[in-house]
Amino acid sequence: MPERSRVKYLFVLPGIIWVLCFTIFPLLYSLRLAFFHARLGKAETFIWLENFRRALFDDYRFWNSMGVTVFFVVCSVVCTVSLGLALALLFNRPLRGQRLFRALFTTPLFTAPIALGYLGLTIFHEQVGAVNTVLFALGIEHPPAWFSSIWPARIAIVLVDIWQWTPFCFLVLLAGLQSLPDEIYEAAWLDTSSSWDIFRHITLPLLTPVLFTVSILRMVEAFKMLDIPFSMTSGGPGAATQTYSFYIYLTGLRNFNAGYASALAYILLFVMLLISLSFFNRLRQLYE
Amino acid sequence: MYHGKSTLIGKIALWVVILIAVSWAIFPFYWAIVTSFKQPGVIMTTPSLIPWLQFTPTLANWNDEFTQRWPEISRALTNSLIVSTGATLVAITLGTMAGYGLARFRFRRWKNKDMTMWFLSQRFLPPMATAIPFFLVMKFLNLLDTQLALILVNATFTMPFAVLTLRDVFKELPKEMEESAWVDGASHFQAFFRIALPLAAPAIAAAAVICFAFSWNEFLFALILTYRNAQPITVVIAGVEHTQGVQFWFVATRLLIAILPPALLALTAQRYIVRGLTFGAVKG
Numbered sequence: 005m006p007e008r009s010r011v012k013y014l015f016v017l018p019g020i021i022w023v024l025c026f027t028i029f030p031l032l033y034s035l036r037l038a039f040f041h042a043r044l045g046k047a048e049t050f051i052w053l054e055n056f057r058r059a060l061f062d063d064y065r066f067w068n069s070m071g072v073t074v075f076f077v078v079c080s081v082v083c084t085v086s087l088g089l090a091l092a093l094l095f096n097r098p099l100r101g102q103r104l105f106r107a108l109f110t111t112p113l114f115t116a117p118i119a120l121g122y123l124g125l126t127i128f129h130e131q132v133g134a135v136n137t138v139l140f141a142l143g144i145e146h147p148p149a150w151f152s153s154i155w156p157a158r159i160a161i162v163l164v165d166i167w168q169w170t171p172f173c174f175l176v177l178l179a180g181l182q183s184l185p186d187e188i189y190e191a192a193w194l195d196t197s198s199s200w201d202i203f204r205h206i207t208l209p210l211l212t213p214v215l216f217t218v219s220i221l222r223m224v225e226a227f228k229m230l231d232i233p234f235s236m237t238s239g240g241p242g243a244a245t246q247t248y249s250f251y252i253y254l255t256g257l258r259n260f261n262a263g264y265a266s267a268l269a270y271i272l273l274f275v276m277l278l279i280s281l282s283f284f285n286r287l288r289q290l291y292e
Numbered sequence: 293m294y295h296g297k298s299t300l301i302g303k304i305a306l307w308v309v310i311l312i313a314v315s316w317a318i319f320p321f322y323w324a325i326v327t328s329f330k331q332p333g334v335i336m337t338t339p340s341l342i343p344w345l346q347f348t349p350t351l352a353n354w355n356d357e358f359t360q361r362w363p364e365i366s367r368a369l370t371n372s373l374i375v376s377t378g379a380t381l382v383a384i385t386l387g388t389m390a391g392y393g394l395a396r397f398r399f400r401r402w403k404n405k406d407m408t409m410w411f412l413s414q415r416f417l418p419p420m421a422t423a424i425p426f427f428l429v430m431k432f433l434n435l436l437d438t439q440l441a442l443i444l445v446n447a448t449f450t451m452p453f454a455v456l457t458l459r460d461v462f463k464e465l466p467k468e469m470e471e472s473a474w475v476d477g478a479s480h481f482q483a484f485f486r487i488a489l490p491l492a493a494p495a496i497a498a499a500a501v502i503c504f505a506f507s508w509n510e511f512l513f514a515l516i517l518t519y520r521n522a523q524p525i526t527v528v529i530a531g532v533e534h535t536q537g538v539q540f541w542f543v544a545t546r547l548l549i550a551i552l553p554p555a556l557l558a559l560t561a562q563r564y565i566v567r568g569l570t571f572g573a574v575k576g
Contacts, residue, residue, distance in 0.1 A: 012397035022386055027448060034422070109317055111321070111559075114509070116509035119551050134319075230512060266424055291404070
């Protein structure tokens with residue numbers, strides 16, 4: 005291969021330049037904004053780290069939304085990964101109609117989260133929603149008013165998120181399971197007849213890299229969560245389901261406090277960076 | 293691998309669990325479809341799940357959607373279609389080239405894996421972090437409420453995905469055919485267009501489908517950057533709520549209209565979904 009050929013740059017440069025223009029420059033711009041007191045349409049004043057200080061030490065809404073987000077992230081990651089793993093183990097066998105099931109489990113992934121949020125609104129409606137219809141039918145006279153109290157609202161959102169993302173974990177973990185070598189299992193079944201032992205000592209360790217990948221990807225997605233709370237609860241009741249991204253949105257694009265919102269966005273960026281570093285290290289080896 | 297020892301009870305238990313999983317997966321769709329066939333009056337008064345048995349289905353909502361409300365819906369669908377197609381074209385064109393470049397050539401100064409990681413890191417960027425500057429820039433360029441603004445945004449956010457998936461695909465194609473073409477005097481571009489591209493076509497189509505679905509479902513930027521003429525379907529569903537509380541019937545019809553195109557399209561990309569969504573970390 006002609007190593008010195010400059011043609012190779014023509015292949016990669018357009019993509020790189022595009023991404024530089026549309027993400028790095030906006031990011032630099034908002035980095036600058038983060039150090040300013042900047043409201044849209046008004047003069048900007050440089051205030052050093054005041055925005056960051058205010059967020060970390062002086063803003064209960066910041067901590068509230070951070071707490072809400074962490075709660076959603078933990079619930080969502082734990083539930084989707086474990087449910088996905090259970091389903092993957094269940095489907096990892098010769099099964100009639102497996103293609104159909106896989107297709108069925110693909111559709112939630114490509115359902116617009118915003119649409120799903122509105123659907124959730126009707127499903128969890130207090131009087132005529134699907135969930136309470138079932139609860140009424142089961143003889144429960146006072147099912148929860150999902151959207152007017154704090155924890156039911158949070159749980160409803162988590163449930164919708166779990167519905168959307170379990171299929172992702174399922175599909176990825178199933179692919180992981182199916183790529184495990186048969187020989188090891190054949191040998192293992194000679195030594196033991198307990199499927200639990202096999203799962204604990206062979207499947208789980210071999211599947212760890214895939215589990216790790218799935219968890220990180222889920223975590224990153226969950227941290228960005230905005231659409232479902234936006235459409236389902238508008239962050240309410242009060243700010244009980246106001247996720248961090250939602251809070252940035254309100255600060256920057258409803259209250260037009262661009263400087264403070266940029267500082268908030270950078271804090272989120274930093275958190276994401278911390279989460280993804282370990283994942284990046286693993287992928288870096290893979291991309292060799 | 294599964295160790296086959298199945299008793300009858302085991303089999304029944306298995307199918308019961310599968311049945312539960314499947315009903316869980318399709319229930320929301322079922323609910324949306326059922327709701328879309330209810331009389332508006334019925335929806336808010338009597339809770340019901342089973343058509344014919346509990347209520348008489350009606351086509352009224354769909355009828356309304358396709359006649360009275362059609363101008364609004366069709367404009368939103370057209371916008372969604374134009375934005376998603378435009379964004380996909382840009383993302384796939386640039387993504388295929390960059391993916392091919394990263395798979396086939398060695399870069400010295402900025403190593404291949406670092407470039408790949410850099411593209412990947414874009415997917416980890418919270419969109420909220422760029423939303424405010426994007427809004428300001430589009431306002432400055434007078435591009436607010438245009439399809440072009442949304443095409444630029446969606447192309448940017450889906451391209452890293454295209455780069456990573458296609459890089460992976462090109463890496464797995466045999467190099468020899470292109471090398472012999474080079475020896476025969478073909479240029480890099482000829483080898484790329486005549487040999488690599490046709491071989492990778494199915495994977496490129498799948499990546500395009502996924503990019504299309506991502507762009508179609510995007511909401512945040514659509515909300516921020518459009519307010520009337522360029523509003524895609526995701527924002528128009530959002531508008532449903534405001535007039536008189538939640539209008540269940542329109543929510544149901546509209547979100548079915550919004551959900552179906554990407555969900556059906558995605559079925560054609562089955563084979564590449566796992567690999568694509570994990571950026572090549574897990575082979576599907």
